[in-house]
Amino acid sequence: METRFGWTGKILKIDLTKKKISSLTTHDYSEDFLGGLGIGEKIYWDETVPETRALDPENPLILMTGPLCGTTAPSAPRLVVCGKSPMTCPERFVNASIAGFFPAELKKAGWDGVVLFGRSDTPVVIRIENGTVTLDDAAHLWGLKNTAARERIATVSGDKHKIMSIGPGGENGARMGTLLIDLAGSAGMGFGAVMGSKNVKAIVVRGTGKVPVADPEGVKQVRKKLKQMTGPGFHNLYENSMPIPGNRVVRKVHCHGCAQGCWRAVHRRPSGLEGIRKCQTVGFYMLWDMKKNGQVTDITFRAMDLANEYGLCIHEMLFLLLWIEWARDREILNEENTGLPLSDMGSLEFIERFMKMIAAREGFGRVLGEGALRAVEAFGAESKKMVLGFLTKTGRPSRTYGPKSFIISAPIHATEQRPAITSLHEICHPLTKWALWYKSKGEQSYVSTDVLRNIAEKFWGGKAAVDFSTYDGKAKAAVIIQNREYAKECLVLCDLVWPVHDDASTDDHVGDPALESRLLSAVVGRDISAEALDRIGARVLALNRAILFRDGRKGREEDTLSEVCFVSLQEPPADIFDMYNPERYLPGKGDELISHKTAAVDRKKFEKMMDEYYDLRGWDVETGLLKKTTLKELGLGFVVDSLGEKVL
Numbered sequence: 001m002e003t004r005f006g007w008t009g010k011i012l013k014i015d016l017t018k019k020k021i022s023s024l025t026t027h028d029y030s031e032d033f034l035g036g037l038g039i040g041e042k043i044y045w046d047e048t049v050p051e052t053r054a055l056d057p058e059n060p061l062i063l064m065t066g067p068l069c070g071t072t073a074p075s076a077p078r079l080v081v082c083g084k085s086p087m088t089c090p091e092r093f094v095n096a097s098i099a100g101f102f103p104a105e106l107k108k109a110g111w112d113g114v115v116l117f118g119r120s121d122t123p124v125v126i127r128i129e130n131g132t133v134t135l136d137d138a139a140h141l142w143g144l145k146n147t148a149a150r151e152r153i154a155t156v157s158g159d160k161h162k163i164m165s166i167g168p169g170g171e172n173g174a175r176m177g178t179l180l181i182d183l184a185g186s187a188g189m190g191f192g193a194v195m196g197s198k199n200v201k202a203i204v205v206r207g208t209g210k211v212p213v214a215d216p217e218g219v220k221q222v223r224k225k226l227k228q229m230t231g232p233g234f235h236n237l238y239e240n241s242m243p244i245p246g247n248r249v250v251r252k253v254h255c256h257g258c259a260q261g262c263w264r265a266v267h268r269r270p271s272g273l274e275g276i277r278k279c280q281t282v283g284f285y286m287l288w289d290m291k292k293n294g295q296v297t298d299i300t301f302r303a304m305d306l307a308n309e310y311g312l313c314i315h316e317m318l319f320l321l322l323w324i325e326w327a328r329d330r331e332i333l334n335e336e337n338t339g340l341p342l343s344d345m346g347s348l349e350f351i352e353r354f355m356k357m358i359a360a361r362e363g364f365g366r367v368l369g370e371g372a373l374r375a376v377e378a379f380g381a382e383s384k385k386m387v388l389g390f391l392t393k394t395g396r397p398s399r400t401y402g403p404k405s406f407i408i409s410a411p412i413h414a415t416e417q418r419p420a421i422t423s424l425h426e427i428c429h430p431l432t433k434w435a436l437w438y439k440s441k442g443e444q445s446y447v448s449t450d451v452l453r454n455i456a457e458k459f460w461g462g463k464a465a466v467d468f469s470t471y472d473g474k475a476k477a478a479v480i481i482q483n484r485e486y487a488k489e490c491l492v493l494c495d496l497v498w499p500v501h502d503d504a505s506t507d508d509h510v511g512d513p514a515l516e517s518r519l520l521s522a523v524v525g526r527d528i529s530a531e532a533l534d535r536i537g538a539r540v541l542a543l544n545r546a547i548l549f550r551d552g553r554k555g556r557e558e559d560t561l562s563e564v565c566f567v568s569l570q571e572p573p574a575d576i577f578d579m580y581n582p583e584r585y586l587p588g589k590g591d592e593l594i595s596h597k598t599a600a601v602d603r604k605k606f607e608k609m610m611d612e613y614y615d616l617r618g619w620d621v622e623t624g625l626l627k628k629t630t631l632k633e634l635g636l637g638f639v640v641d642s643l644g645e646k647v648l
């Protein structure tokens with residue numbers, strides 16, 4: 001086979017119903033869709049029909065790496081997980097991603113991705129030893145929590161194998177079931193339940209090969225450049241772990257090939273409890289621990305471990321806990337109708353019973369296992385209103401990096417089933433660094449207002465993107481950001497490192513938006529410009545929208561924001577920007593500072609911004625539908641016939 005650098009050339013395809021193991025050819029997809037999400041979308045488009053439900057055997061579980069994974073490219077340790085998600089309301093195609101060493105091991109075993117179809121009649125473990133793939137009996141593992149299952153697998157396989165597993169939550173179809181890999185990496189959006197619905201307990205992989213790279217020296221140069229840019233003076237937003245009183249960071253842990261590192265680290269409690277902790281997941285039960293016990297105790301720490309053990313998404317756990325407490329205080333929920341010790345929220349017993357019940361889908365756990373937005377349906381309009389205070393209509397967080405702080409994120413929230421966290425991170429990063437500059441008077445960050453404006457000019461289409469006194473320039477910025485981030489999900493790079501907006505090594509401190517294309521070019525041995533990457537991003541985003549339309553999403557009437565976005569309110573911090581900048585200051589014109597602490601989105605201006613957004617995308621302004629001409633220009637003519645009235 002002809003060597004195509006960056007790829008092994010094969011995607012593992014397993015029909016679990018027929019126990020048939022075969023492969024797809026990566027290069028049939030990679031030319032147009034690059035990798036990761038792009039290839040995942042194309043497989044999903046080709047292999048599914050709109051009626052397929054998330055936990056049907058026909059819903060494929062797609063795990064797809066990018067061309068950089070498993071190479072020496074810096075901070076490219078992720079793979080994209082996609083398919084129809086049981087978590088969104090209604091069930092729709094979305095993607096998640098997962099980082100650690102499993103994705104690189106898969107590549108080294110000679111597989112660019114794995115696509116699972118069908119349902120095994122008995123529980124299995126998929127074992128991949130380089131080119132040899134077997135479906136092993138997993139009856140003895142079914143029902144085990146993640147650690148016990150992984151330990152038993154490791155006893156047989158040895159510690160060199162990398163494992164992706166599910167807990168009882170995924171096995172029993174809890175909609176928030178997660179996939180777990182090494183370094184406590186997990187993927188949400190219910191993909192653990194999708195794997196469980198296929199009767200697959202784990203995928204175990206060992207690879208001893210190498211991923212071919214065309215220009216190793218070129219990759220080294222990009223790595224060196226990245227190191228310079230993020231050298232002395234650079235503020236890594238994710239350097240310091242989330243502050244949990246009592247926790248001590250024992251050591252940092254990095255994913256495969258990571259050049260930077262983040263708050264992923266081994267934490268230790270004074271009691272000696274240890275475990276890997278990352279981002280806000282660390283403290284999802286902290287509020288109730290503190291309310292009950294007057295301080296943060298080991299219970300906060302144990303709650304996180306329990307979520308991993310049962311394989312349940314902590315975001316969804318948090319949404320449910322917020323609603324349960326609210327409903328308890330209004331006597332909508334009580335100990336009789338839930339079977340939970342509601343007066344004991346904050347205890348270990350409560351959180352353990354809560355998760356066990358959800359994971360087993362027993363009693364009230366059947367309701368809770370549906371996720372917050374579906375669970376409240378039977379409890380009246382007030383319950384629904386309560387959760388819609390912090391969730392989008394599709395059941396995702398509405399405030400995190402939301403339009404109330406950053407109006408640039410409004411088109412992303414409006415058009416996507418799951419507002420893409422990577423796009424939201426791209427918006428948040430430079431603005432948080434600017435907030436840090438403002439707050440510390442330049443001590444902790446060099447991203448001054450001038451630097452921020454120059455970053456916006458280079459990365460976001462113009463300085464107007466960061467003038468928050470106006471909605472001008474925001475639609476254009478959103479289009480550019482989404483395109484870049486969709487391309488990034490094809491590459492698949494870590495969004496805690498990429499793109500590199502600011503540069504510690506230059507006087508103007510403005511980063512380099514072409515670094516990703518340089519890296520890709522060096523790996524695959526072909527010149528791929530930043531513009532070409534942008535076009536791939538636009539294509540993959542349009543295919544994403546075509547999938548959503550084909551599966552039932554409506555056009556502009558559905559492209560809106562949560563009602564709460566249009567209401568001025570005093571709200572608690574929701575993200576890293578708020579943490580650094582509680583008043584939510586943002587720059588306006590000149591030296592003007594604007595507080596967005598209680599800001600609401602202006603409905604008329606939002607609609608005008610959406611007009612501009614559709615127009616820039618080449619979509620129909622009135623309906624938000626895709627246009628045939630645009631689809632054909634993007635190389636997506638093949639979707640036209642399937643879209644019927646949803647294309648103009």
Ligand code: SF4
Pocket residue numbers: 075076077099100253254255258259260261262263264494495496497
């Ligand atoms: S920044 Fe963190 S999550 Fe990203 S690759 Fe590095 S260690 Fe992994």
